[in-house]
Amino acid sequence: MEKVRIGVIGVGTIGAVHATALASSALSELIGIADVNDELREKTAQELGIKGYADYRELISLPGLDAVSICTPDDYHLQPVLDCMDARLHIILEKPLATRLSEAETIASRVREYDKKFMMAYIVRFDPRYALAKEAVKNGEIGDIVHMSALRNTSPLSPRYLKGRVSVLFFIGVHDLDQLIWMAESELERLYAESRAMAVKKEVGVDDTVLSLLKFKNGIIAQMNHTWACPVTREARLQSRLDIVGTKGQINIEVWNQGLKIHGPHGIRFQDVSYGPTIYGQRIGNMRTQLEHFLNCIIRDETPLVGIEEGLTGVRAVTALEKSMETGSPVYL
Secondary structure: OOOEEEEEEOOOHHHHHHHHHHHHOOOEEEEEEEOOOHHHHHHHHHHHOOEEEOOHHHHHOOOOOOEEEEOOOOOOOHHHHHHHHHOOOEEEEEOOOOOOHHHHHHHHHHHOOOOOOEEEEOHHHHOHHHHHHHHHHHOOOOOOEEEEEEEEEOOOHHHHHHOOOOOHHHHHHHHHHHHHHHHHOOOEEEEEEEEEOOHHHHHHOOOOEEEEEEEEOOOOEEEEEEEOOOOOOOOOOOEEEEEEEEOOOEEEEEEOOOOOEEEEOOEEEEOOOOOOOEEOOEEOOHHHHHHHHHHHHHHHOOOOOOOHHHHHHHHHHHHHHHHHHHHOOOEEO
16 A cells, blocks of 8 residues: 545544645545535635535545544544444544543443554654653653653633633643653553633633642652633743653753744734644644654554553543542542
8 A cells, every 4th residue: 555545524623734734645645524514624625625525424435445534523532433443444533532431431442452543643742842852761861750740731712612612631631641651651540630710611611720740650740730721812822841850860841932923914923833834835744744654554554653542541531630620639540
């Protein structure tokens, strides 16, 4: 197989990036897209010169289709995944695996017996800054990890777009949970979280901020800071950071100022230069790297970097943190 014939289900903000990246890749042939939103579907299909389907089941029944990228809303992953497995397709699924633990466990039980490729789309794994940090940890450059601190903050634009369907932990917190577990190379033992409900809670019904403490079975401790209550106009729409302190050194990752500001008559635009920018008509960046990893796993029959167990672990961890917020007590896994 030289090219993977693939379709995209859901072409909202993330799905559109998936679609344009796949259309740009020499490793794939984008066969079609599916979305229930007529205007969004027709616009994306026209831009990419492909066919759009209102019902994703029409897309996944196309002869010769090899794989699918599922980018449906966070709380609507279960049925599309099960249907795509019934269609015998390779699957890459946007995070989180699900927003209900029971649904995540249902998907996991099926995937464990599935003989096609299944990959979780944790894009931070394909950010060179985080990937090189992992390499430094693995090579022992900072000794044994003592503690870690992760921050990932954005503005109310995200919860407004999501209309309160998902919490800040399921939306952006799972990225840092995956990173911390990846760096620690250990299972979580105990989780504790506190939340604050302010302006975002009043507007769309989800907490503004969550602060978390984690204890790993190998002794490493970590903290997380997640909020989507930051100002809309600021130096970067997404601010993220990871600090790792070891017995022999330290690692600091900052994803903040992207190095490009465009000043116009209506203010300042902060252009993304690493996640998924389009240059000379090609969608490049971390998103394309992630998708081409998935495509190469199909072509070369290799195992994806991020699989079902990582996806399930993230859902279990967020579920535990949300339980801790409700009870005011630590949760043991």
